Amino acid sequence: MMAASLATSARGRFITFEGGEGAGKSTQIKLLAERLDATGLRTVVTREPGGSPGAEIMRHLVLSGMGKLLGSATESLLFAAARADHVKLVIEPALERGMWVLCDRFADSTRAYQGYAGEVDPKFLDALERVTIGNLKPDLTIILDLPIETGMRRAAERRGKGPPDRFEDEAAGFHQKLRDAFRQIAEREPDRCVLIDAEGEPAIVAGRVWTALRDRLLTQAPAAEAISA
Ligand code: TYD
Numbered sequence: 001m002m003a004a005s006l007a008t009s010a011r012g013r014f015i016t017f018e019g020g021e022g023a024g025k026s027t028q029i030k031l032l033a034e035r036l037d038a039t040g041l042r043t044v045v046t047r048e049p050g051g052s053p054g055a056e057i058m059r060h061l062v063l064s065g066m067g068k069l070l071g072s073a074t075e076s077l078l079f080a081a082a083r084a085d086h087v088k089l090v091i092e093p094a095l096e097r098g099m100w101v102l103c104d105r106f107a108d109s110t111r112a113y114q115g116y117a118g119e120v121d122p123k124f125l126d127a128l129e130r131v132t133i134g135n136l137k138p139d140l141t142i143i144l145d146l147p148i149e150t151g152m153r154r155a156a157e158r159r160g161k162g163p164p165d166r167f168e169d170e171a172a173g174f175h176q177k178l179r180d181a182f183r184q185i186a187e188r189e190p191d192r193c194v195l196i197d198a199e200g201e202p203a204i205v206a207g208r209v210w211t212a213l214r215d216r217l218l219t220q221a222p223a224a225e226a227i228s229a
Contacts, residue, residue, distance in 0.1 A: 015141075072118030
């Protein structure tokens with residue numbers, strides 16, 4: 001009994017990062033993890049699709065372009081299968097151990113990529129969410145927002161001479177839809193989501209991310225007094 005109640009009170013926080021291609025999520029997650037680690041919180045950085053051995057195999061499948069052959073609805077099933085494994089094997093156990101989980105993309109990416117841009121019925125995605133993530137909702141979702149031209153340029157610089165992956169290869173209209181979708185999600189769920197301007201130097205954007213997190217999660221946390229701005 002005692003152990004169970006202690007574990008519950010020490011549950012970690014679940015923070016997801018979302019945005020279109022080249023938004024700078026991985027850079028920002030790394031900077032945030034370093035900052036949280038410096039405050040004494042324990043962090044786990046993970047990503048989707050992937051994050052667990054089984055889900056990494058599914059990542060390879062979808063990003064290789066195979067998902068495109070199956071169509072967006074079936075592709076959502078692959079993302080959902082990967083997510084179910086990731087939640088069960090990595091995210092939930094880490095939260096239960098009191099870790100702060102920082103995840104590069106989560107269910108909002110399925111909503112934006114397969115739902116809004118891929119035109120998969122939202123009710124179908126609701127059903128998938130019920131079986132894959134149940135009641136697990138992020139405590140905070142950081143949505144990195146920037147003009148699609150900037151994002152596409154950054155993504156092209158990052159990959160150098162390599163070929164674009166399944167989603168980088170989509171036309172500009174697709175990327176505009178993604179941006180609109182993420183902005184709508186932020187507007188619809190203001191308690192969970194914060195839209196961050198992702199243009200500018202990484203350190204400047206990191207400052208915006210930190211302010212959002214501090215205001216929303218650290219002011220009520222027990223350790224808040226020990227953490228300075
Ligand atoms: P990744 O190389 O991780 O790209 P990024 O740096 O943009 O996150 O590739 C993940 C791709 O998978 C990305 O294009 C978004 C897409 N995706 C979906 O379409 N649906 C999903 O549910 C998830 C998690 C990702």
